[in-house]
Amino acid sequence: MHLKKELLELTGKYVPYMIETRRYLHQHPEVSYKEFETTKFIKAELDKLEISYDSPLETGCVGIIEGAIESEKVIALRADIDALAMSEEGDAKSTFFSKNEGAAHCCGHDAHTANLLGVAKILSELKEHISGKVLLIFQPGEEKLPGGGRLLCETEYLQKHNVNAIYGLHTDPSQSPGKIATKSGPLMGSPDEFEVEIFGKGGHAARPHEAIDPIVMASQFITSAQTIVSRSVDPTDAAVVTIGKIEGGTAHNIIPESVRMLGTVRTLSKSTADTIAERLEAILKGICEGAGGSYSFTFNRGYPVVNNTVEETAQILTSMKALFGEESATELEKPIMAGEDFAFYQEHFPGAFFFAGSGAPESDSQYVWHHPKYNVDDRFFEYAAPLMASLVVDKK
Ligand SMILES: [Zn+2]
Ligand SMILES: [Zn+2]
Known part of the structure; x- marks a missing residue:
């Protein structure tokens, strides 16, 4: 691992931004394929960073960071941006309760989006260490068939960019912040x-x-x-x-x-x-x-199997351990039978998906995915963001 010190310093600098961004998105959820305001918000944030983007689909976008080191390498990082068609439960007076009736970020995709925007900020300051290109995929419609991942693959946008590896994550209420878990081979059904x-x-x-x-x-x-x-x-x-x-x-x-x-x-x-x-x-x-x-x-037919390639899975585990110690990363023994449309990318490119801890009793964030009280612990970003960024700078 190189750049550990820089990654952790930049993470510290941008954690408040990610927390605030996630709360804003949590207040303004939009259901699958209707993420129009969310997309506008993401594009405005990328504009501030002078990161160019393409719009291969009606909603969502793909930001492009050009590294300073000349190379053919293309690494893609993916965040899903859609909310669920359901009503949130909890303290309606809280500073970040859903303002859109019938839509709620109860699967943590608000945190995935805020995290990738934080990663964009971190990587923007490390361009001289990045070889080739980084694609930041803000993907619509994970929660609803046919799946935004499938639609994006059908446009062949990523194929034209010759993506070498793709990584994605999901918040995980069953692990505490600072822990991640994944496995090579089938991870999700x-x-x-x-x-x-x-x-x-x-x-x-x-x-x-x-x-x-x-x-x-x-x-x-x-x-x-x-x-x-x-x-x-x-x-x-x-x-x-x-x-x-x-x-x-x-x-x-x-x-x-x-x-x-x-x-x-x-x-x-x-x-x-x-x-x-x-x-x-x-x-x-x-x-x-x-x-x-x-x-x-x-x-x-729903989504295919999330099937992690050996090399990219090893990269996730190695990068996490280098950042936060041996105990921070677990290799799962068994897959889980829940589905994820990240699987579509893996039909075209080497890639791996992982679960990043987001649950803790003190923040009432241990409800299972899709529970009306689903919440993400703010400390999720302290680990998820530097890990995602390190996958770019560590990848050989
Ligand atoms: Zn979900
Ligand atoms: Zn989800």
């Missing part, structure tokens, strides 16, 4: 969604032989779907099939016409997700045909 409707023939509950009962077909389907993970998926591979909603029928003595179900599939590889989608439909078809009914089935 792929969340897919499916919808099933089973059609039978309605009738009198006492004359089932004249009806085709969709409730019986639905119960067979639910039970059989639970055999997919145990019988069709490699036992060393992780997968989840959950049916989270079922609706059908109106009364105790009527056989309904149809039953509708919603479910989710979580996997760590596309091929496993493909297998599960195929098996779900095959089971459904078998049951419905056997009983004389019919069905509709839709399987909506």
